Amino acid sequence: MELSPGLHRIECPIGPRYVAVYAIVGSKYTLLVDTGFDDSIRTTVVNYFKEKKLSLDAVRYVINTHSDYDHTGGNKAVRELMPNALICAGERDRPMIENLNSMFFDRYNEFEKDHGFAESKDAKDFMMTVAFETNVDIGFAGNERIDLGGRYVEILHTPGHSWGHVSILDEKSRAIIIGDAVLGNSVLLADGQPAFPPTYRFVEAYRSTIRLLKGYQASEILTSHYPRYVGQAGTDFLDLSLNYTDLIEQICLDTLKRAGKALTMMELIEIAHDRMGVWVDPAYKYLAYPVLGHLEVLESYQKIKRSKNSAGLAQFQLA
Ligand SMILES: [Zn+2]
The missing domain is CATH 3.60.15.10 (Ribonuclease Z/Hydroxyacylglutathione hydrolase-like)
Known part of the structure; x- marks a missing residue:
């Protein structure tokens, strides 16, 4: 049109x-x-x-x-x-x-x-x-x-x-x-x-x-x-859109806090995706893009730290 x-x-x-x-x-x-x-x-x-x-x-x-x-x-x-x-x-x-x-x-x-x-x-x-x-x-x-x-x-x-x-x-x-x-x-x-x-x-x-x-x-x-x-x-x-970024970042931080242990990106998404939106499996897995982005931001501000699990995957926990 x-x-x-x-x-x-x-x-x-x-x-x-x-x-x-x-x-x-x-x-x-x-x-x-x-x-x-x-x-x-x-x-x-x-x-x-x-x-x-x-x-x-x-x-x-x-x-x-x-x-x-x-x-x-x-x-x-x-x-x-x-x-x-x-x-x-x-x-x-x-x-x-x-x-x-x-x-x-x-x-x-x-x-x-x-x-x-x-x-x-x-x-x-x-x-x-x-x-x-x-x-x-x-x-x-x-x-x-x-x-x-x-x-x-x-x-x-x-x-x-x-x-x-x-x-x-x-x-x-x-x-x-x-x-x-x-x-x-x-x-x-x-x-x-x-x-x-x-x-x-x-x-x-x-x-x-x-x-x-x-x-x-x-x-x-x-x-x-x-x-x-x-x-x-x-x-x-x-x-x-801007408010949504703040929400997701807060949920990432909360989830790591509540878990009390290191989580991989996908473990975090499995736990928290319901709070981030209403997508069904497998659509919600594409939260990988923003969630990894936010984990990188939190890491850069030293709020969280990164290590590796036994399978060699990156995992994140509170710093
Ligand atoms: Zn497109």
Whole structure:
């Protein structure tokens, strides 16, 4: 749908969820934010462009907000169907976007060795059927400004969910497209029900990102997996997300205190996930992302300390 003149939101189905892809249309160039799965570009986006009489040839910039395959999976289809497109992303996310194997082993399976939480082979096989990689043409650091023909966008570095995550400020509408930079208290299914935990990973960066975004007082906050948040609803979403980080950190600390012994990350999650959200097995296990992030913060403030259990897994206890 066209949210405001020249600003489009295109919801692409990805199983029981959707990923919202955005297009900003200037007089000269069109910018596309995120590429979903391969089929999102080939079917949903191409059909939408046809219906709205938008030109695929005018697409000049295609920005991946971050290195997750539901945001980059259509990159190869972009190469084939949008001949003038330059694929862009935050520079620090480039290696994983250009190489899905690296995305899988360095991002999704980062918890295997030290924390005993591994993705299944099925998950990798699935990823490889819906996402196809290509090279990234331009790496952003943040603070770039792009002219679409009398219409400007600014690139904001918004790390936390990944290190290279970028958001896009549309100067005309003052809307900010934030991808997965901020994730509320749950990622949602298409019907609005909780899907899995907010998978932020780098907690202090995430908190700074939320504060940064609040400072812009955006006309609306446009995410990938949540409804439109216009005006005050955007601020409320940012506040909810920030408060959630404090809640999870407190629960991590409380749980270690009550246990009175060292716990591995997954032991802590098994004990405490009911207090963190309402996700079912195995969705709650993705609390690994924020929980490890918070354990690292608590460790850095010397509130907890890390050791190894007999199986060689990291375990945590009060310092
Ligand atoms: Zn996502």
